[in-house]
Amino acid sequence: MTVMQAPAYRRAEYHGFAAGGSAFVYLVSAGAIFEVDADVRAVLDRLEGQELTHADMIRALTSEGRDAAEAEALVRELRAARLIQLGAAAPVMPQAPPADFPLQALVLNVTNQCNLACTYCYEFGADKIATPAGKPKYMTLETAKASVDLLIAEAVGRKAVHITFFGGETLMNFRLLRDVVEYANAATAAAGKGITYSLTTNATLLTEEIVTFLSDNRIGVTVSMDGPPEVQDKHRVYKNGKGSYAVIEPRLRTLIANHRTRAVTARVTLTEGVTDVVRIFRHLKDDLGFHEVGFAPVTTGEERAYSIDGKGMDDVLAQFTVLADEWLEYALRGEVHGFTNVSETISELISGVNKSHPCGAGLGLMGVSPSGDLSPCHRFTDADTHVMGHVSSGIDRTKQSDFLARGHVEAKYDCQSCWARPLCAGGCHHEAFVRYGDTGHANLHYCDWIRQWTDTCLRIYGELAVKNPGFLERFAERKGLS
């Protein structure tokens, strides 16, 4: 025999925010965003810091003049949407993807050599985890072909695959690129799949011939650079210490003028003293003409000379907010702004992602080192600690499942009470490894930052949903999200 106690309603996990004169909730269990009316707020306010039984809740709502049937319907709607719940529900965690999750993308580290010696580089700097000694420096065509074959074989059921060319400095092995693209085009066509490409470069070796090749083959280009001359030359230097701005500037202009098939993106690394985000954005977007500009703080272990401290990060966030406001102004007018950090988050909010893992590393995406070793992503390339098979022998499923089990948001204790986990899921595996020695550790050093940034983007999203919903629809179509 079982005696049931009358269960009581409590709030489910959500983040409330206001934008454009309306109130919204971001529902954590799902990643869903709802605009809510005054009735919903009345229920949620009633449940502030207390629980109410169904009868008490209905009584409270009817005492404010609502009719009983309306109050019942309101409560039923909120329960069904799981914005309120009876008793303590277990936190709903996103399911892990199936073990045979098909591969979608490979990052080919075509060389681990670089003609620059950027002081903060995760591949060569103080916090490097790569162990390249005795390994090949340049990828051979044979290894590249085996990579393409593996990608096609493992992309079961996918209509299209993607290859990113990466380094080192990618263009130091440009010869390989032509052959790989030719081979991959033919191989994917034979397998009935589409293929897209992208490439990351420091731009020092770009020539007109290379730009034509990139444009003709629709290869998306991301340029790693830090900003105007004095900023760029602070860390992005040649081995003799000479800055690289003067070398890349004319090459960038050639690239941006002649690459007509894909957006050209700049990717900025923020370090101590390089936090003037707005000025850097203006230079890259307005002076040089990049289509999109994205920023990320440098990855460091313990305090390095170039690490950004807490105050620096506050400063960065303040400037991000200035650009985010600008992004919104543009979007309200129906224009594209180009601040990637907002665009990326908005894409994820449109779909309502609810991530089991922070990114696709080791899941739909893997890195390939010049020797053909597989790794979770390009940031683990050539690191003996993170080899996950080889292109000739396939994916090491044991290591892959260990990596994915560690990285699952459910395994990160600190994330369980955070409302931003559907988007963040604990943050970059590589950053966690460098910082805490464990890819499965939540990146606790930027939690507050992520929450504030997510809130900023949610408010942009809410305001657009009220004032210019058409922009969000077009944005989704352009990004292939609809």
Place this chain on the structure above:
Amino acid sequence: MKHLRPINKKARAIDEAVTQIEAVAQNPDDMEEDVVALQQQPRPHVPMGCTLSFSPGWEVDAGGGTAGLCQPVERDIYDCYVTCFWPVQVPDHVNYSPDWASNCATATKDWRNLDLVFP
């Protein structure tokens, strides 16, 4: 839905699901009791431990008494320890405390040897 306006893809999926549930749930009086079948989708939350109605717990049952326990209360600590498959708040014979009762041959005499465990 009347009070919640979905504004992203996931919210629209919830809207559709709720509309379906609404169509099924005819009678609002059902809400008070909240009786759900274990097979029903979406699955109800089932707590871990032996507090289900057919396995009601090792100290008190769900009604606060001892009548509905799955073991007589005098035996429950050993029987939970050795035979129960639930991961409950007693030393676990299978996983982390295989030797917990090894110094306690006769419980009525040796019960002082049963110690705290720190899994």
